[in-house]
Amino acid sequence: MDNKYLTIYRDFAERIESGQLRVRTKLPSEHELTQLYGASRETVRKALNLLAENGYIQKVKGRGSFVLGVNRFEFPVSGLVSFKELAARIGKESRTRLVSLETVAPNRELADLLHIRANQPVWEVVRTRTIGGETIILDKDYLRRDLVPKLTKAICEDSIYEYLERTLDQSISFAKKVITVEEPTPEDQDLLEMKGYPMIVVVQNHVYLEDATLFQYTESRHRPDKFRFVDFARRHQ
Amino acid sequence: MDNKYLTIYRDFAERIESGQLRVRTKLPSEHELTQLYGASRETVRKALNLLAENGYIQKVKGRGSFVLGVNRFEFPVSGLVSFKELAARIGKESRTRLVSLETVAPNRELADLLHIRANQPVWEVVRTRTIGGETIILDKDYLRRDLVPKLTKAICEDSIYEYLERTLDQSISFAKKVITVEEPTPEDQDLLEMKGYPMIVVVQNHVYLEDATLFQYTESRHRPDKFRFVDFARRHQ
DNA sequence: AAGTGGTCTAGACCACGCC
DNA sequence: GCGTGGTCTAGACCACTTC
Numbered sequence: 024m025d026n027k028y029l030t031i032y033r034d035f036a037e038r039i040e041s042g043q044l045r046v047r048t049k050l051p052s053e054h055e056l057t058q059l060y061g062a063s064r065e066t067v068r069k070a071l072n073l074l075a076e077n078g079y080i081q082k083v084k085g086r087g088s089f090v091l092g093v094n095r096f097e098f099p100v101s102g103l104v105s106f107k108e109l110a111a112r113i114g115k116e117s118r119t120r121l122v123s124l125e126t127v128a129p130n131r132e133l134a135d136l137l138h139i140r141a142n143q144p145v146w147e148v149v150r151t152r153t154i155g156g157e158t159i160i161l162d163k164d165y166l167r168r169d170l171v172p173k174l175t176k177a178i179c180e181d182s183i184y185e186y187l188e189r190t191l192d193q194s195i196s197f198a199k200k201v202i203t204v205e206e207p208t209p210e211d212q213d214l215l216e217m218k219g220y221p222m223i224v225v226v227q228n229h230v231y232l233e234d235a236t237l238f239q240y241t242e243s244r245h246r247p248d249k250f251r252f253v254d255f256a257r258r259h260q
Numbered sequence: 261m262d263n264k265y266l267t268i269y270r271d272f273a274e275r276i277e278s279g280q281l282r283v284r285t286k287l288p289s290e291h292e293l294t295q296l297y298g299a300s301r302e303t304v305r306k307a308l309n310l311l312a313e314n315g316y317i318q319k320v321k322g323r324g325s326f327v328l329g330v331n332r333f334e335f336p337v338s339g340l341v342s343f344k345e346l347a348a349r350i351g352k353e354s355r356t357r358l359v360s361l362e363t364v365a366p367n368r369e370l371a372d373l374l375h376i377r378a379n380q381p382v383w384e385v386v387r388t389r390t391i392g393g394e395t396i397i398l399d400k401d402y403l404r405r406d407l408v409p410k411l412t413k414a415i416c417e418d419s420i421y422e423y424l425e426r427t428l429d430q431s432i433s434f435a436k437k438v439i440t441v442e443e444p445t446p447e448d449q450d451l452l453e454m455k456g457y458p459m460i461v462v463v464q465n466h467v468y469l470e471d472a473t474l475f476q477y478t479e480s481r482h483r484p485d486k487f488r489f490v491d492f493a494r495r496h497q
Numbered sequence: 498a499a500g501t502g503g504t505c506t507a508g509a510c511c512a513c514g515c516c
Numbered sequence: 517g518c519g520t521g522g523t524c525t526a527g528a529c530c531a532c533t534t535c
Contacts, residue, residue: 027524052501063525065302068502076313078434081472084502085533091472197315200491204441204461204484222459222484224441235318235328247441247459254437254491259310264505289520300506305521321521322514 027062031070039079039090046092050080078255120158121179122149122214126168133165136229136240144168148179151214154249158216161244170238196233202226202252211244224250264299268307276316276327283329287317315492357395358416359386359451363405370402373466373477381405385416388451391486395453398481407475433470439463439489448481461487 038044051059056067071088074080082088127147134141145165152160164183166174171187178186188194207215207223217223223244230239275281288296293304308325311317319325364384371378382402389397401420403411408424415423425431444452444460454460460481467476 026522054501064527066524069523071502078436081433081470082502083471083533084531085500087501087533089472195495196318197492197494199315200489200493202439202487202489202491204459204487220459222441222457233318234320235326250439250441252437252439252489254439255434256437257434258432263503291520301508303505306504308521319521320514321512322519324520 027060028066028069028073031056031060031062031067032073035070035074036077036079039074044090046090048090050088050090052087076257116155118153119180120151120153121176122151124148124174124176124179129165133240136237137165137167138237139167146171146174148174148183149214150179157246157249158214159246159249161211161214163242163244165240167238170232170236194233195230196235197231199229200226204247215244215246217246218248220247222247226252264297265303265306265310268293268297268299268304269310272307272311273314273316276311281327283327285327287325287327289324313494353392355390356417357388357390358413359388361385361411361413361416366402370477373474374402374404375474376404383408383411385411385420386451387416394483394486395451396483396486398448398451400479400481402477404475407469407473431470432467433472434468436466437463441484452481452483454483455485457484459484463489 035044035050044050050056050071053064053067053071056062056071057064060067071080071082075082075088078091080088081091125147126144129137129139129141129143129145131141133145134143137145139145145168148162148164148166150162150164151158152162154160166183174183184195203225204222205225206221207217211217211223224247226243226245228239228241228243229237230241231237272281272287281287287293287308290301290304290308293299293308294301297304308317308319312319312325315328317325318328362384363381366374366376366378366380366382368378370382371380374382376382382405385399385401385403387399387401388395389399391397403420411420421432440462441459442462443458444454448454448460461484463478463480463482465476465478465480466474467478468474
């Protein structure tokens with residue numbers, strides 16, 4: 024039992040995701056929630072604001088908070104979610120295959136991306152993702168070797184994020200994603216079932232730890248017909 | 261001068277964007293900020309949390325808040341920003357051209373998307389966007405006619421968002437974006453300089469008002485080589 | 498007038514980093 | 517031990533919606 028506001032948040036997030044709370048349902052008022060959870064109003068509000076920010080509810084001044092239906096049938100790929108978490112959500116049969124795992128010296132471009140010196144070794148992990156019987160995603164990960172001393176086939180085929188957060192005590196804090204569309208490389212053609220598609224969707228991911236050091240750079244290359252990115256955004260100000 | 265916490269937020273957001281506050285600079289402590297702005301600590305924290313959520317700063321327990329360099333040279337397309345705001349940011353010469361503006365009866369698919377009956381008329385606005393001399397974006401907007409009574413060529417070539425927020429008293433609250441890659445239609449080929457590219461990036465946008473009614477559906481179709489989507493995401497929990 | 502959410506305050510205790 | 521951010525409280529006033 025950790026945070027009070029996270030408890031309230033997760034409580035409602037679960038009930039909304041499961042459909043137990045229907046779309047357009049009115050939540051209890053903030054005053055009522057303070058009594059239900061034995062919390063102060065600001066604590067309740069912190070939970071409700073998180074729910075609103077993540078697309079679960081809409082708060083309307085003078086009326087109350089209402090369950091939204093936007094996120095219901097979509098899985099937002101925005102936010103930081105590992106492939107394993109994602110695969111679990113969509114419930115499709117999926118598989119990760121390790122292509123190669125080695126320590127390499129970064130070329131200048133990569134050293135630049137990771138903000139390290141050219142002689143500082145990095146892990147290079149190449150993996151393919153098979154979903155519904157088709158191999159459609161190629162993931163290339165580069166991690167700072169000084170921050171991740173050990174890496175095995177088993178870890179790579181399970182979830183690197185999980186390993187980092189559970190085993191090591193590194194916490195991932197934020198990431199910058201860049202989505203572009205490019206021509207497939209011979210490597211893409213070789214490792215993926217491209218089915219003649221002449222382009223590939225590239226999702227670059229810069230992953231940072233809590234102290235804001237960049238420690239991982241990932242390129243996730245998707246066959247275009249299977250690519251789908253969903254984002255929920257609020258207009259502030 | 262409206263909100264106290266928004267004042268603090270904008271103050272730092274501007275100073276960070278302008279480069280007046282350098283990357284890795286330490287912000288004043290929360291305690292110091294309460295005195296600088298004559299605000300309580302929770303108010304200061306609300307501003308700092310907004311800055312952190314939007315990628316401006318990183319808060320580190322026990323040490324302080326530090327300026328991040330992630331958002332500096334990128335313009336995040338995540339969040340809700342109109343094309344006009346976007347064009348202003350990147351500073352490139354750009355132009356919007358109205359292709360057609362009419363009232364149509366929605367087909368079933370569109371009526372479904374907008375959650376309206378099939379006999380309820382909607383605005384159909386088709387526009388092309390020219391950036392750096394090339395026409396590379398095709399925007400198709402559908403708006404509920406009951407919510408937007410008037411729409412002119414001038415408004416469409418300026419900014420529909422701006423018109424809605426300033427002239428009408430409608431406030432845009434949130435949106436759901438879906439990015440996919442498809443084959444170009446004859447219309448794409450006709451209106452855009454496709455240069456032989458065999459695919460097109462489609463950004464679907466469902467835009468909601470503050471009372472959570474869906475009032476606009478937009479399809480933004482981008483030539484793949486010029487498409488770029490940047491997203492900043494924090495890992496919560 | 499009563500109920501709702503939005504903002505703000507002045508305190509409190511805690512966990513963490515640093516010296 | 518001191519300064520830092522993270523959580524939480526019990527109140528206050530305001531603007532808005534509903535009746």
